[in-house]
Amino acid sequence: MSCLAGGLRGQLAARPDQLTAVRPARRPHDVGNHVVTHGGDGEEPDLYAMDPLVFEALVADLFRAMGMQAVTTRSSNDGGVDVDALDPTPIRGGKIVVQVKRYRNTVPPTAVRDLYGTVQHRGANKGVLVTTSGFGPGSHTFANGKPLELLAGGELVDLLHRHGLRGRPGDTAAPAPAAPDPRPEPEQYNVLGMSWTGRVALDVCALVCSGTRVLGDDYFVFFNNERTPDGSVRAQDATPPDKAALRVAFDDLPPAADRLALVAAVDPVANPDADPSGFTDARIRLLDPSMAELGTLEVSDGRSGETALVLGSFRRRASGDWDFVLGGRGCTGGLEQLLPDYGIAVE
Template sequence: PGYDVVPAVKAVRYLPTADEERETARPTAQCRALYRDVLAQSVLLVLRDLFAADTYGALDSVVLNGFVDDVDPVTGRPATLFLATVLAPRSAVESYHLSQVSALDCLTDGLRGQLSARPDQRAPIRPGRRPDDIAGGAVVSHGTHGDPDLHEMDPLAFEQLIAELFRAMGMGAVTTERSGDGGIDVDALDPDPIRGGKIVVQVKRYRNTVPPTAVRDLYGTVQSEGANKGVLVTTSQFGPGAHRFAQGKPLTLIAGPELVDLLGRYGLRGRLGPGAGRPDAPEPADPAPDHTTLAVNWSGEAALDVCALVCKGTAVLDDDHFVFFNNPATPDGSVR
């Protein structure tokens, strides 16, 4: 809903001596508070309806981004501005009595989501996961043939590129020494007097999904270094466990497609994959023949999903060794 959903008039008083009605305008702060509450209610409504429609219980969690198509106040160009974001687990949403909650508190405190502080002024927030972040064929097509392949780039050159990206974004940034860096690849400083400060950056040139342990390690580094924020940059993608851990913490996860988009936006170059951007690029080579393929066929009304639990003894190694549609391979690629 737009900002005009909030009535601009707070009260109407009848003046009998003048035989007229006099309106009292609603204060701006009150209008903004009411509008934020309406947006929070809208987010909770969508979450409730999504999980209610999932009668088979297939959804473990939902990432919901609320946005408006408007004009970017910085550039004056048409833009998609995100005003709300949340990663909501089914267990939390179904355990809440949504008819009794304060919508804003439930969204920001209970579900640890974010809502723009000034949605009436279209003050944007950084959205959570978007469809482009999901692994698939679109990842390979990011960038053009003339750009350097980030997967094949020298590790030191890749770190230098990330530092240059942060400098292009208006921050001070330097790469760290290879030894004794404490898990920090790039030291950045955001000069903004309100939301700025020290930022520690880790870069992971992975082809498979980044494990949640890497995000936990970054959070530990942020705390030990007394930094304001931690940023994890990768050429691959993050799984649900990584996003769930980062939610509500001073952590930013930048997946491969988003990294390529950021490089292009700030005049830098990079692509993912050898055939990216070429219409005549050959199809990816078939896997080497030294593997075993398990095929499963079924028919009937039941919808089945195939997954693999990679175990040591009788216990799964960890979350990243649960192979299914949203985590298509183990970290070492041995099971796909």
């Protein structure tokens, strides 16, 4: 009974003796041959070739395999929700709304913002956006600190396989993101160690730019992208007294790059109510690979009400040398407000 009414969204008649035939809304030949392929024999089913409703059902199957209650919603009046799920785990569980995007191109930040609105409207504990493609830094930046989870294609396939389900991106899927450059890690580099007084927690990010425009999403190094494709810039664990650190091989930066901008933003998870006025006595220590200090660069203090600020930028001169130019610009809208100035869409 619970399987029929809950899992299959069936309805029970009060007078079964008066039932009449109902014309089916969808026949098997209208759906195609992928109705049960994610649980049957044969080759891995192509996620892109699946009937859309079957793909949504597969995602619901995944949530159930992970120990949750999950049902697909009706095709209309669902408020943009494809799967309703309930995590019975005490304390961290609750109601989850799931949206499914069978895309070949990167999911735009607007979809993540729409999901957040749905989570608030439905009073859900969490929103999950599942896609066959991926997400750009604008999406990750918006989702950071919010009850949202972004599940990209590679992670989706991995979860399917781990829980006894099957699926592949398909031969016609969009090209995978560029793999890291096969060259070995640069041997000549500097460590930029950043320190400040006060207990405010900040995310420090780097943008490899031509002028004021980042070379591409992969050249924005932040909490969800810890290195550039060529390895010229990457995050590194900080060593006291530093609170954040980046490794930069200036000689290995792309020829088109003439600027490395450093920005910092309040960490909405670790310190959501932080006041950046506590970002004082800030400085950048320039270190060699042995962590010997080569010099110190002063950085402007934070100001009350600001949630993101430009620390400064290294700029390539005609001679090939890199000079540091102090920043100081701040904004009250966090990275969402700051990143568009560098050509990164956070809609």
